[in-house]
Amino acid sequence: MKMIILDRDGVINQDSDQFIKSPEEWIPIPGSLEAIARLNQSGWRVVLASNQSGVGRGLFGMDTLNAxxxxxxxxxxxxGGRLDAIFFCPHAADSTCDCRKPKPGLFKQIESRFNIDLTGVPMVGDSLRDLQAGRAVGCQTYLVLTGKGERTREDPELPPDTLIFPDLSAIADTLLLD
Structure with a gap:
């Protein structure tokens, strides 16, 4: 099974330091939706793994996140695209949960749901915590320079062997060449 795991904010859609708090604020990054569709059409399962601490902070409720x-x-x-599953952590940053990235709980849920070992599976994020969570379960980490990616690229804790691309579309182009 070919699978790729994506963060949401900053990878698929534009990010905001004030959180994406409504459907109106959710604006796709140019080319990201088409990249997912191209992956789907080539047999890839696309799974989302996203921290959504705005729920835990009371900035928006589950109904809004669902919308x-x-x-x-x-x-x-x-x-022509789809997500095969959406996994998210609704807890605030100070939570002791195991699902908030950089902890690998969301990824362990993905492993369990799909009965797959995530070693080598591509994981795309724009923040250090995304990459750390993916690396904790053996994913091949990909950093996009959209969202917080430019800042993350300069972080000395960037996992070694992280592949860096301008955006999700460029990653899809590379994966589809293989």
Whole structure:
């Protein structure tokens, strides 16, 4: 099974330091939805793993998060794409949960749900915590320079062997060459 794991904010859609708090604020990064559709059409399973601490902070509720994700799913469908699953951590940053990236809990849930070893599976993020969570379960980490990616690229804790690309579309282009 070919699988890729994506963070949401800063990878698929534009990010905001004030959080994406409504469907109206969810704006896809140019080319990202089409990149997912191209991966789908080539037999890739595309899974989302996202921290959504705005829920835990009380900035928005589960109904709003579901509406944001519904907009994303509908936007993907319009270009022939889909997500095979959405995993998210709704807890605030000070939570002791095991699902908030950089902890690997979301990735362990993915392993369990799909009965797959994530060693070598591509994981795309724009922040250090995304990459650290993926690396904890053996994923091949990909950093996009969208979202927080430019800042993350300069972080001395960037996992070694992380592959750096301008955006999700460039990653899809590379994976589809293999």
């Amino acid at each position: 944001i994700n519904a907009k994303m799913v509908e936007s993907l469908a319009q270009v």
